[in-house]
Amino acid sequence: MKTYDYLLSYGVKPSVQRIAIMDYLLEHRTHPSIEEIYLALCDDIPTLSKTTVYNTLKLFVEHGAAQMLTIDERNVNYDGDVSLHAHFLCKKCNKIYDLPAAHEEDRMEQFNMNGFAVQEIHQYYKGICPMCAASKEELS
Amino acid sequence: MKTYDYLLSYGVKPSVQRIAIMDYLLEHRTHPSIEEIYLALCDDIPTLSKTTVYNTLKLFVEHGAAQMLTIDERNVNYDGDVSLHAHFLCKKCNKIYDLPAAHEEDRMEQFNMNGFAVQEIHQYYKGICPMCAASKEELS
DNA sequence: AAAGAAATTGTAATAGTTACAAATTTAAAA
DNA sequence: TTTTAAATTTGTAACTATTACAATTTCTTT
Numbered sequence: 001m002k003t004y005d006y007l008l009s010y011g012v013k014p015s016v017q018r019i020a021i022m023d024y025l026l027e028h029r030t031h032p033s034i035e036e037i038y039l040a041l042c043d044d045i046p047t048l049s050k051t052t053v054y055n056t057l058k059l060f061v062e063h064g065a066a067q068m069l070t071i072d073e074r075n076v077n078y079d080g081d082v083s084l085h086a087h088f089l090c091k092k093c094n095k096i097y098d099l100p101a102a103h104e105e106d107r108m109e110q111f112n113m114n115g116f117a118v119q120e121i122h123q124y125y126k127g128i129c130p131m132c133a134a135s136k137e138e139l140s
Numbered sequence: 141m142k143t144y145d146y147l148l149s150y151g152v153k154p155s156v157q158r159i160a161i162m163d164y165l166l167e168h169r170t171h172p173s174i175e176e177i178y179l180a181l182c183d184d185i186p187t188l189s190k191t192t193v194y195n196t197l198k199l200f201v202e203h204g205a206a207q208m209l210t211i212d213e214r215n216v217n218y219d220g221d222v223s224l225h226a227h228f229l230c231k232k233c234n235k236i237y238d239l240p241a242a243h244e245e246d247r248m249e250q251f252n253m254n255g256f257a258v259q260e261i262h263q264y265y266k267g268i269c270p271m272c273a274a275s276k277e278e279l280s
Numbered sequence: 281a282a283a284g285a286a287a288t289t290g291t292a293a294t295a296g297t298t299a300c301a302a303a304t305t306t307a308a309a310a
Numbered sequence: 311t312t313t314t315a316a317a318t319t320t321g322t323a324a325c326t327a328t329t330a331c332a333a334t335t336t337c338t339t340t
Contacts, residue, residue: 115270
């Protein structure tokens, strides 16, 4: 599907900037920060403003076209994959990896029964990623 | 156990400021922010610096005496309860609630087998808490 | 009591984010 | 079409959270 129609399917009116940002999110599964997106798109859209990147991602999240990750305390990251999956933040290289999600159906039912209306599930793990663990061994 | 000895048990050298901050964390299970802790303790310790609150909580986290929550993108929160449990952030009142944790043993084993050395587990849920849900109904 | 180490403090700097008004672009109406 | 209105984008300034760092104070050891 074209990104134009993809945005429409989430009720987001397409524009040059919005398409470019959504494209970046869908093609780069690096869970980019605002800064990363802004710097990457500055080449193609020289007039791009960082405020637009902020506004657009806020809009995407509101419409369910992207999700905001708060796994890294230093800045917020965004994910174009809105399906339920877990995230792993490497404390060494600061990269964020995707991991399969734990099943939450039973828990959701229980939480909802207790009056907590869950709208978002975040499964975050932090530690050392395989690549950094390997490079650590080399040094020893 | 006295907070003095509690800190020692985590390898943290006690001080007036450290004891006061740890006490606040243990007695107020509200998952306070730096700001909340600072304002609360200013009365008792008029000379308290916000930098000290930052330094101290960083120290606590390094020694495993507290955990840092990144559930709220607006600021970091701290929890004196370092046992594994889930957190729920109400999008309306912004309060953070404790919820029972999902069992993670099998997943940890799997992640570790894949080379991801997990050091921290965060189970975050966001939505509307029971109190806010109730007050919403009143208005309708 | 003096010297050295550790902890605390205050200020200034930095970084991430938001507010907002002006400018531009897009859509709708005449 | 032209005109008008609405929506979007932009740039700047403001704001908030956090960190850096040097100076001061407090605690330890001799």
